[in-house]
Amino acid sequence: MTVLTGEMLIGFSAVRGQAGEQRAFDPATNAEIPAPVFGLGDEAEVERAATLATKAFDAYRTLPLARRAAFLEAIASKLLEIGDALIARAHEETGLPRARLQGELGRTVGQLRLFANEVREGHFLRATIDSALPERTPLPRADLRLMKLPLGPVAVFGASNFPLAFSVAGGDTASALAAGAPVIVKAHGAHLGTSELAGRAIQLAAQETGMPDGTFSLLFGAGRKIGEALVAHPAIKAVGFTGSRQGGLALVRVANARPEPIPVYAEMSSINPVFMLPDALRNRAEAIGRDFADSLTLGAGQFCTNPGLVLAIDGPELQRFLIAASLALVAKQPQTMLTQGIHAAWQDGTRALDALEGVQKIAQGEPVKAQCNAAQAALYVTDAKRFLADGALQDEVFGPASVLVRAKDFSELLEIAERFEGQLTATLQLDSADHDDARALLTVLERKAGRILVNGFPTGVEVSHAMVHGGPFPSTSNAMYTSVGSTAIDRFLRPVCYQDLPDALQHDALKRGNPLALWRRVDGVPLQA
CATH class of the missing domain: 3.40.605.10 (Aldehyde Dehydrogenase; Chain A, domain 1)
Structure with missing residues (x-):
């Protein structure tokens, strides 16, 4: 060893x-x-x-x-x-x-x-x-x-x-x-x-x-x-x-x-907004609430893709979500955070939310007892008007805290989406009757996020060919x-062009005989070895 x-x-x-x-x-x-x-x-x-x-x-x-x-x-x-x-x-x-x-x-x-x-x-x-193309007119083309x-x-x-x-x-x-x-x-x-x-x-x-x-x-x-x-x-x-x-x-x-x-x-940094559309809430409010609580508290909320913001149109379906999410959160035990510095920043962030006018804490996890550097999960609620008026509500609180925004109607949801900073992820909870609203949101969210999810939660990033873990500033410095x-x-790569370099001097990847048997584009045509 x-x-x-x-x-x-x-x-x-x-x-x-x-x-x-x-x-x-x-x-x-x-x-x-x-x-x-x-x-x-x-x-x-x-x-x-x-x-x-x-x-x-x-x-x-x-x-x-x-x-x-x-x-x-x-x-x-x-x-x-x-x-x-x-x-x-x-x-x-x-x-x-x-x-x-x-x-x-x-x-x-x-x-x-x-x-x-x-x-x-x-x-x-x-x-x-x-x-x-030496015979091309009016000008020949070099070997490139x-x-x-x-x-x-x-x-x-x-x-x-x-x-x-x-x-x-x-x-x-x-x-x-x-x-x-x-x-x-x-x-x-x-x-x-x-x-x-x-x-x-x-x-x-x-x-x-x-x-x-x-x-x-x-x-x-x-x-x-x-x-x-x-x-x-x-x-x-x-x-x-x-x-x-x-x-x-x-x-x-x-x-x-x-x-x-x-x-x-x-x-x-990213707050990874989750939009809960009306038909999805009507059909699955309780399940979405429980799954949200699990995602929020996974790993003490110490994920760059943690769902730090939830948005929905106000009404009885949203109240069902809040009840389910709150019941799930109060049973969540506090978890040790990674470092003293992260824990201190978490405490500062939640204290700042506690102090904001028009923002109410409606649910917490189990109290912190003897654990050192532990975080107690927290869910806050505000309305769209307050969110749009206070840029501090877009600040990331790294840990198991999230803010739910009540909107009066779909137009307020769209207005909030337009005001977002760049995000790593954006999530849509939707069912079939929500497709028209989802199309309108997608047009905005494609400009705001690197990954758009449907009927899931953003914690968890698959390592694959199609995955994007990035997004517009400030989620990353390069979108x-x-x-x-x-x-x-x-x-970590840059393109280099070789003009009229003899085949014998070329990298194997560019030699005419294709000794590496690579997929290449030759004269505009994709060719496999």
């Missing part, structure tokens, strides 16, 4: 940071975890990791696709080999239930294997050939061939709420490595031991599959200093981040202030991309 040492991983080396020390923290007991003590890095370790990543870049990106895919699969295998220890440490550092973490480990491994398949198939390269290449080394920031699937070996790392980009991860301070275990699995996989030294590094550091130094380093060409709007925008500012600005793909699903690889 891998033994934790508290060391950073820079390429194939283990390095003891000298810029301070930190112990991991158990939020369930509100106490530090005694061992190990983690040594923190500074700009010197950023420089060392970035220099290695730069040296590794060309060697890594030009490896055969099959070897890159084998590396991703080897990471998945190494994570499974240490699965019990990884889950135990993640449970200790986050307070998340073991069953939830087991599912998250499965998702992490699934992401790596998905991207391994993507690499082998090679569709992500978008190999395209426009043959020369296009494929996508990686941007360069990528900085990844571990997320607090997903210590496995959005952290060291998570989706950002998997998609960047799949693109052919070396990765330097800044570990989240809330799960240092979990990060080291996952990092050592990646390091060992890199060594055993013959990857270049520097293809992966893992850094520890308190505060923002080391992260900002990483984003500012000229070797870094893109950033993957999941976290708060404040943290994401701070990195965007650093990236934009560089002599060479770089893209920051930051997934930040053009997703951080989940196979197209997440596109964030």
Whole structure:
């Protein structure tokens, strides 16, 4: 079993940071975890990791696709080999239930294997050939061939709420490595031991599959200093981040202030509105209420897709929903939150809702007793006029709190939808008689959200080819991309065109004989090998 040492991983080396020390923290007991003590890095370790990543870049990106895919699969295998220890440490550092973490480990491994398949198939390269037309008049056409290449080394920031699937070996790392980009991860301070275990699995996989030294590094550091130094380093060409709007925008500012600005793909904040349309409420108000309570409190509400806003036309059907949701919520036990900081922000957010005029708390979960850093679920109610007048009601409260907005009629629902900021998700609870209303809402919500759900709840993101986990600002810093699903690889690629380059000098993906047997577009026609 891998033994934790508290060391950073820079390429194939283990390095003891000298810029301070930190112990991991158990939020369930509100106490530090005694061992190990983690040594923190500074700009010197950023420089060392970035220099290695730069040296590794060309060697890594030009490896055969099959070897890159084998590396991703080897990471998945190494994570499974240490699965019990990884889950135990993640449970200790986050307070998340073991069953939830087991599912998250499965998702992490699934992401790596998905991207391994993507690499082998090679569709992500978008190999395209426009043959020369020397006889074309009035001007001939040159031989033109296009494929996508990686941007360069990528900085990844571990997320607090997903210590496995959005952290060291998570989706950002998997998609960047799949693109052919070396990765330097800044570990989240809330799960240092979990990060080291996952990092050592990646390091060992890199060594055993013959990857270049520097293809992966893992850094520890308190505060923002080391992260900002990483984003500012000229070797870094893109950033993957999941976290708060404040943290994401701070990195965007650093990236934009560089002599060479770089893209920051930051997934930040969302309240994920749920519209309950009249026929659905008429037919299923009680079931929707119970399911809503389950979604709101899942994982102590610490999901970026938590349903933080519910909307419906006022009436007896809505009252049935409120009764069912309230009864379900009062039976929900308080749950430990991930960190002291998240818990403090949760308390500040609910206190702010408590203080708003025209907003009423109508249901709560069971009271917090002896648990440390625990959250008591809460449901608030207001009307459309108040919501439209107070922008604070669009602020995300990260945790199990939601606001229900009563509208007088459908036109008020549409007006509210038009006023939304960008969202990761929007949900429609609808039955057959609601289709006309749903069409009108869809026209608006397509401009506001990255994923639109029907008759479900947004917590839970499938890792698949069609998934979008992104959306307009401020849900993300770049609405053009997703951080989940196979197209997440596109964030770390750029197109390059080769004009009249001899076939012998072309990448295998663009050679006339198609030695990689890839799907390609040739003279405008999609061709399969």
